[in-house]
Amino acid sequence: MKTLRLHPQDNLLVALDALPKGCELSADFKACNDIPKMHKVASQTIAAGEKILKYGQVIGQATQSIAAGEHIHTHNCAMGNFERDFAFCSQIRPTQFVPTNAKRQFQGYHRPSGKVGTRNFIALVTTVNCSATAARHIAEQARLGQLLDGFDNIDGIVPLVHSSGCGMNPNSRGGHILARTLAGYAVHPNFGGVITLGLGCEAMQLNHLMRDYGLVESEFFRAYNIQDVDGTAKAIDHGLGIIREMLPRVNAVKRQATDASHLTLAVQCGGSDAFSGITANPALGKAADTLVAQGGTVIYSETPEIYGAEHLLTQRAETPESAQAIVDLISWWENYTLMNGVELNNNPSPGNKAGGLTTILEKSLGAMAKAGSTNLRAVYQYAEQVKEKGMVFMDSPGFDPVSVTGQVASGANVVCFTTGRGSAFGHKPVPSLKLASNTALYERMTGDIDINCGKAIEGGSLEASGAEIFETILRVASGERTKSELLGYGDNEFTPWPMGAVV
Amino acid sequence: MKTLRLHPQDNLLVALDALPKGCELSADFKACNDIPKMHKVASQTIAAGEKILKYGQVIGQATQSIAAGEHIHTHNCAMGNFERDFAFCSQIRPTQFVPTNAKRQFQGYHRPSGKVGTRNFIALVTTVNCSATAARHIAEQARLGQLLDGFDNIDGIVPLVHSSGCGMNPNSRGGHILARTLAGYAVHPNFGGVITLGLGCEAMQLNHLMRDYGLVESEFFRAYNIQDVDGTAKAIDHGLGIIREMLPRVNAVKRQATDASHLTLAVQCGGSDAFSGITANPALGKAADTLVAQGGTVIYSETPEIYGAEHLLTQRAETPESAQAIVDLISWWENYTLMNGVELNNNPSPGNKAGGLTTILEKSLGAMAKAGSTNLRAVYQYAEQVKEKGMVFMDSPGFDPVSVTGQVASGANVVCFTTGRGSAFGHKPVPSLKLASNTALYERMTGDIDINCGKAIEGGSLEASGAEIFETILRVASGERTKSELLGYGDNEFTPWPMGAVV
Ligand SMILES: [Ca+2]
Ligand SMILES: [Ca+2]
Ligand SMILES: [Ca+2]
Ligand SMILES: [Ca+2]
Ligand SMILES: [Ca+2]
Known part of the structure; x- marks a missing residue:
């Protein structure tokens, strides 16, 4: 199979190998030019001004007439004004939920909050870098002391340490982001018990955090400061004492059969390559659509990667408020990056173009494919608690540990991470599946990568890869x-979005 | 002893307890008012317009005539224009170096670079968060596998992990800061061997870092990417293999007698209280002066904490270039914090005022006291290699882990950290002494704090505390x-200054 048709409505094929001029592409037509690997070739005559479709979506218009078998790229394809139309809510479709007899289940931990966990960890949430070492030592001593022996239903103890919490204004945007993130982990259903550990004199005051987010001490939530218990050694002993008390209670919660609608899937990509947009991302999108059809939730993020193609989301937004929220996020990012002297530019780079990407729409569609095709149901700030079902957007940078930290704080209980280059990533307390965009990567890093989506273009299909992803999600x-x-x-990837001046 | 005179030239005393009106303060005068604890009381008549001196330095002028025994505070003391004069280089004094027969020594590790270490660790420097877990696992497996057994001259393996390295522009100011910091650790004399570990596809490219900072592979410096060795498991094995090769060589370097001039002391404060400025900071300043007299180096930092009193440093600058560099840093900080919506304000807060601090000069002098009284010899960017001897300034935020990370990258091989509230802090690979400002803190957190500077006002003296600090520095x-x-x-405090937008 030398070419790939990504969608039945497409008027182009993707070359999976370099195709020499004259090679046969179908019974009807041959390659009119040398087509480089991963580039596009017209599968029918396209008149000048006609839309060019990939993923069944407009990626641009023909700037001249194009014959079947002709190379499609920057010389004959460009974006017109039409493709930039925000057209709020114009592309929404009714969500096709599965009938009751097709509902799928997984085995999850039901929490008093009504949320369902996919793991059963104990958290050590830290308010400030100054309590990081104490938190890590509590976890390590619990492990060395084999405290968890006999509590087989507990997955472990997770020290959530970070580099901030002081030298900052807790009432700034960055301060609110940190607090919201810490609070999001403190109520995450993958934690059966939570201990929050401060130093005492930091800007991110523990008692303010608890007050602002309604966190109240209970047999599953405890909080204290190192200075209040007279130093590091006592703080570690105190933490170990709390853990000993918590263990039997946390261990008592058992997995139960649960509707897949209780899954909240974070979709993420990192280290993308030219295959990501045609294999791993659209395959993950199929799984995302399946989860939405099951009544579950999909969190799509990485705002800089939709830049220039945000209208693709505003058109899919179910409400004008959600569409406007996307527009507002983009405007915030334009201002934020300008102010910080960073370029916000999602246009295809020279390398992208050499790899076959022609327009920003095509590039963005390749990334957006991982969120599937359902409506955009709501837009959230970074680390804000997600309440809606269906596909939602959470603002975040593209940088993987920062983005996933926000998605998990928002409530994601499974992560799917596509990669073409071979990202090294995991994120406690939430299981993270890694999806390779190509077989060579999967075979080289099979110890790191869970699923080979390269198969989708090697005799498999996006549907089959999507189904493999969804079934794996249920098992995981x-x-x-x-x-x-x-x-x-x-244990090293918890990274609340750093923002604002450190003073 | 109810009061403290900080300097022979002072025209005031500090009340060490609350002093009731009428209580006898000397043979000559009594308290004219109730003097709250830690507040100032005049020790002689001060005419309106006359300078008010604390630490032998001007903290303001009398706004009305003040009698001996009268409370000095905001009602009768304020800053005039005189105290804001930058007066470049106007207060420099010849440095009094000790004679050869008074030179002190310590036992240090001599490196091929000519620098001298105070510890002998192996570093795992990471370019990006994505290699953090692999680096920690190498260190942990080396420990569990008891690889260091028999190499008693090695202090351990330090994984230097952080939250950045991608989703950023490596050519931005923030990118340069990260690269300079990583390179500074890679050449730090407390490391006998260094392994630098990247992922492969990150923005902070390992080969660019090596090229830009002249880092060349050798038997003491090795570098590789996880993706280039086909994944996490092999990357860990590869790292363990390098460590096995390095161990005998790193272990072979022995401590040798070394002049104290090879010490580079980072001074730092965190969690200050009302005592910090009269006990721990000035005591540390005495030790800093002693080290400078020995030909050593002192790195003073925390730029936001000199704001409003920067002329105290420009006056002590040995060259107009250094004085101008201080002025430029302040102007950069004004712009940076404004742009980020943070207030750069070192004025005494209501709490500071209640605690007895009257003017920004008085507050800044309390913090500056820890750098001692010698000339300012040079000014450095964050994490820039310090080449000058004597007291130098390195730009940094006040936030402890960020500031110390810069000081260590710049070459500090000992840290002294004053605290009034009880900071929890340590920083591999450099030993960090913690100095309590008050006896109550020392007694409460004696497991965390090395030296009680509260003694200075309880029958001891700043000179005695300074000598105790200096002798402890030599032993440590x-x-x-x-x-x-x-x-x-x-292992959790390495925090390169985060700056710029994460994208
Ligand atoms: Ca991405
Ligand atoms: Ca990402
Ligand atoms: Ca190498
Ligand atoms: Ca400070
Ligand atoms: Ca500090």
Whole structure:
């Protein structure tokens, strides 16, 4: 199979190998030019001014007439004004939910909050870098002391340490982001018990955090400051004492059969390559659509990567408020990056173009494909609690640990992470599946990568890869370990979005 | 002793307890008012317009005539224009170096670079968060596998992990700061061997870092990417293999007698209280002066904490260039904080005022006291290699882990950290001494704090506390463990200054 048709409505094929001029592409037509690998070739005559469709979506217009078999690229394809139309809510479609008899289940931990966890960890949330070492030592001493022996239903203790919490204004945007993130982890259903540990004199005051987010001490939530218990050694002992008390209670919660509608899937990409947009991302999109049809939630993020193609989301927004929220986010990012001297530019780079990407729409569609095709139901700030079902957007940078930290704080209980280059990533307390965009990567880094989406263009299909992803999500949500969990990833990737001046 | 005179030239005393009106303060005068604890009381008549001196320095002028025994505070003391004069280089004095027969020594590790280390660790420097887990696992597996057994001259393996390295522009100011910091650790004399570990596809490219900072692979410096060795498991094995090769060579370097001039002391404060400015900081300043007299180096930092009193440094600058560099840093900080919506304000807060601080000069002098009284010899950017001897300034935020990370990258091989509230801090690979400003704190957190500077106002003296600090520095530089080393601090505080937008 030398070419790939991504969608039945497309008027082009993607060349999966370099195709020499004259090679036969179908019974009807041959390649009119040399077509480089991963580039596009017209599968029918396209008149000048006609729309060019990939993923069944407009990626531009023909700037001249194009014959079947002709190379499509910047010389004959460009975006017109039409493609930039925000057209709020113009492309929404009714969501096709599965009938009751097709509902799928997983084995999850039901929490008093009504939320369902996919893991059962104990958290050590830190308010400030100054309590990081104490938190890590509590976790390490619990492990060395084999405190968890006999509590087989507990997955471990997670120290959530970070580099901030002081030298900052807790009432700034950055301060609110940090507080919201810490509070989001404190109520995450993958934690059966939570201990929050401060130093005492930091800007991010523990008692303010608890007050602002309604966190109240209970047998599953405890909080204290190192200075209030007279130093590091006592703080560690105190933490170990709390853990000993919590263990039997946390261990008592058992997995139960749960509708897949309780899954909240974070979709993420990192280290993308030319295959990501035609294999791993659209395959993940199929799985995302399946989850939405099951009544579940999909969190799509990485705002800089939709830049220039944000109208593709505003058109899919179910409400004008959500569409406007996307427009507002983009405007905030334009201002934020300008102010910080960083270029916000999602246009195809020279390397992207050499790899076959022609327009910003085409590039963005390749990234957006991982969120599937359903309506945009709501837009959230970074680390804000997600309440809606269906596909939602949460603002975040594209940088993986920062973006996933926000998605998990928002309530994601499974992460799917596509990669073409081979990202090394895991994130406690949430299992993260890694999806390779190409077989070579999967074979080279099979210890790191869970699923090979390269198969989709090697005799498989996006549907088959999407189904493999969805079935794997159900197994992993029920307790099966991901590759990154087996490798012990997840203790160093908690990264609340750093913003604002450190003083 | 109810009151403290900080300097022979002062025209005031500090009340060490609340002093009731009428209580006898000397043979000559009594308290004219109730004097709150830590507040100032005139020790002689001060005419309206006359300078008010604390630490032998001007903290303001009398706005009305003040009698001996009268409370000095905002009602009768304010800053005039005189005190704001930058007067470049106007207050410099010849440095009094000790004669050869008074030179002090410590036992240090001599490196091929000519620099001298106070510890002998192996570093795992990471270019990006994506290699953090692999680096930590290498260190942990080396420990579990008891690889260091028999290499008693090696202090351990330090994974230097952080939250950045991608989703950023490596050519931005923030990118340069990160690269300079990583390179500074890679050449730090407390490392006998260095392994630098990247992922492969990150913005902070390992080969660019090596090229830009002249880092070349050798038997003591190795570098590789996870993607280039086909994944996490092989990357860990590869790192362990390098460590096995390095161990005998790193272990072979022995401590040798070394002049104290090879010490580079980072001074730092965190969690200050009303005592910090009259006990721990000036006592540390005495030790800093002693080290400068020995030909050593003192790195003073925390730029926001000199704001409003920067002329105290420009007056002490040895060259107009250094004085101008201070002025430029302040102007950069004004712009940076304004742009980020943070207030750069070092004025005494209502709490400071209640605690007895009257003017910004008085507050800044309390913090500046820890750098001692010698000339300012040079000004450096954050994490820039310090080449000058004597007292130098390195730009940084006040936030402890960020500031110390810069000081260590610049070459500090000992840290002294004053605290009034009880900071929890340590920083591998450099020993960090913690100095309490008050006895109550020392007694409460004696497991965390090395030296009680509260003694200086309880029958001791600043000179005696300064000498205790200096002697302890020599012992610790020679291998004696600090409290934070005994507690196992230092693996979670490496925090390159985060700056710029994460995208
Ligand atoms: Ca991405
Ligand atoms: Ca990403
Ligand atoms: Ca190499
Ligand atoms: Ca400070
Ligand atoms: Ca500080």
